Amino acid sequence: MSIDSDALIDWYGETARDLPWRRPEVTAWQILMSEIMLQQTPVVRVEPVWREWVARWPVPSAMAAASQGEVLRAWGKLGYPRRALRLHECARVLATEHGDVVPDDVDVLLGLPGIGAYTARAVACFAYGQRVPVVDTNVRRVVARAVHGRAEAGNPATRDLADTEALLPARVDRAARFSAALMELGATVCTARNPDCSRCPLPTCAWVTAGRPASDIVRRTQKYDGTDRQARGRLLDVLRAAPGPVERVALDLAWTRDPGQRARALDSLLLDGLIEQTRDGLFALAGEGGAS
Numbered sequence: 001m002s003i004d005s006d007a008l009i010d011w012y013g014e015t016a017r018d019l020p021w022r023r024p025e026v027t028a029w030q031i032l033m034s035e036i037m038l039q040q041t042p043v044v045r046v047e048p049v050w051r052e053w054v055a056r057w058p059v060p061s062a063m064a065a066a067s068q069g070e071v072l073r074a075w076g077k078l079g080y081p082r083r084a085l086r087l088h089e090c091a092r093v094l095a096t097e098h099g100d101v102v103p104d105d106v107d108v109l110l111g112l113p114g115i116g117a118y119t120a121r122a123v124a125c126f127a128y129g130q131r132v133p134v135v136d137t138n139v140r141r142v143v144a145r146a147v148h149g150r151a152e153a154g155n156p157a158t159r160d161l162a163d164t165e166a167l168l169p170a171r172v173d174r175a176a177r178f179s180a181a182l183m184e185l186g187a188t189v190c191t192a193r194n195p196d197c198s199r200c201p202l203p204t205c206a207w208v209t210a211g212r213p214a215s216d217i218v219r220r221t222q223k224y225d226g227t228d229r230q231a232r233g234r235l236l237d238v239l240r241a242a243p244g245p246v247e248r249v250a251l252d253l254a255w256t257r258d259p260g261q262r263a264r265a266l267d268s269l270l271l272d273g274l275i276e277q278t279r280d281g282l283f284a285l286a287g288e289g290g291a292s
Helices: 005-015 028-038 043-056 060-064 068-075 082-097 106-110 117-126 137-146 159-167 172-188 228-241 248-254 259-271
Strands: 275-277 283-285
Touching: 005 172, 028 043, 028 082, 028 117, 043 068, 060 082, 068 082, 068 228, 068 283, 106 117, 117 172, 137 159, 137 172, 159 172, 228 248, 228 259, 228 275, 228 283, 248 259, 259 275
Parallel strands: none
Antiparallel strands: 275 283
């Protein structure tokens, strides 16, 4: 079974969300920023921050000229702040080695700091209109259901790219639009928990034909409250709000639940290069501690 590309593309043209990074005037650099921000973060949280970043750093060299601390502070509460540092390093490489232009070749994109298989193909497809498979969680779920008749895709596998590429229309321009439509379908209709099959534009779906069998995959719910990740976020909040380096006591007061966990979170932030310690024992965001 395949996916009816004409039906899907027509549906996308009529119902696609008006997301700012989809507009024709948006540059490859701005699309790259959106793709990094959207990893594991909802659109509603990304959009206002992305707009600020486009205005503040419209080209890679503008971001490269900023400090790591400035970028981390501007990242705010998007989560997984190492993405911000990787994007800052990527901006530096683009500015110094690529003439301030994001490459259009997947292999070259993969050589940039912080750019993985998904992001490289997303930029090539959405910024440059190339016929390359773009596979995220939403795409994998749609393919699993519509083509393979499974409720979930399971763990990522090497076959995912081949499965998705086999569905792409032959025409390059339609392939890029199909990729966007496939992702949109998974994000808005063929969702993980509550798929709305009544709104699906596909005339056939192997999962529906099979009676919508339940998933046999056992998933563990990931909590956030009380985790090391939450502790790290609280410590970063203190440093983002501070005009300069702070004493250790300020960080101790930010997370009082478990001193051992706080120490572990602080060590991991230092190890990840998100914060630094000055010679006199104060703590600051990366690049803002002076001589360390």
